[in-house]
Amino acid sequence: MRYVDEFRDADRARALASRIARLAEPGREYKFMEVCGGHTHTIYKHGLEDYLPENITLVHGPGCPVCVIPMGRVDDAIHIARQPGVLMTSFGDMMRVPGGNGSFFDSNARDTNIRMVYSPLDALAIARDRPELRVVFMAIGFETTAPSTAMTLLRAKAEGLRNFFVFANHVTIIPAIKAILDSPDLRLDGFLGPGHVSTVIGCRPYEFIARDYGKPVVVAGFEPLDILQSIYLLMLQLSQGRCAVENQYGRVVPWDGNPIALRAITQTMRLRPYFEWRGLGFITSSALRLREEFAAFDAEQVFELPGLRVADPKSCQCGEVLKGVLKPWECKVFGTACTPETPIGTCMVSPEGACAAYYNFGRFSRQRVREASRA
């Protein structure tokens, strides 16, 4: 466990914390959602909530791509992996995500050989070297990883490969934010915008949040100071009665994103009419599938999929956690039946999932606060 005081620039962190506190009006409650799981990780790891006044709450959003994959898609992937001559490949983060009948790791213990790869280009290299295999890449992630799938597809087509396929599960962040804004469960005062996703999509797609919903957005970097400074910028906007999109992470995120990456996504993929998000349900136009021109590479068209919807376990409250309605520790199975070693819900699988981040770091901080309040 590391706190901000152990981090570099601890003085700047404390100065920011006191500037934030000065802007917080007594009696007013502030709720900000950090959309990205990377931010959640930093917040818990560095105990950032302890540096905020009590009337500022951070709500952890749905921006962990592993956490939102529904069980049915895991089952579909395992079904593909079982077909003769198929080698299924996946990012390592996906391997422990539970499906209706276990995870990729569980499936490998039975009868599959789902292989971890670092990049879709590694899956492509295997397809090139092993023409006797049908190599399938389990594509997941927001706009951060979608360009890598897109560029790999363009390369596969240019090379004329016939044994490389993509099982597309890419999701897009804006419809999820809109679904949360439209949800009656939650009243938010502003957003910390995701850093890496914005490297690709830029800052303009968030403008509707300020324009139509009247909430400020600050695209934030991943270090503790970035997050504190972004919270300060949100508080400053609110105190001045402004709401706009601002870019705290300008040293990495260009305002217009990466046009080459956006073009590659558009060339190879199109929006699905709807897609199921684990815990959040079906969200309109919120995910990507391959375009018709890439049908020969589309695992959904080449393989017959069961496509069954599998309900989340009744005990699991990932949906409420992903919407920020429940804090991780308020879930009935948190830390008892559901732990990082034996996850029931996806929020406990990825280190960026709110439950895993809280389980690994936050609970110590919470104990510390409780102990402090007893003293």
Next chain:
Amino acid sequence: MCLGIPGELVDTVDEQPDLAVVMVSGVRRKINVALLSDQDLRLGDWVLVHVGFALSKISEDEARAVLSFLSSLGTPYDDELNALRESNIG
């Protein structure tokens, strides 16, 4: 998978302008730089690498700050570096 890791461009790849060799925390691997083909990349430049693709060009100072931050993460960064070690992009 979600981590952007800083790599220094240390070499080009013959006849494959989309690829470049980067050094990431002592690991030397080929990555794809086509998403930054409008950026006039040069050897010695730093980029943030996501799943085998350079997604943005960053300053050397930023690269060092990100590396120090990633090292503080522990396991997630170790896992990402281990995955990169296994990578064989061609």
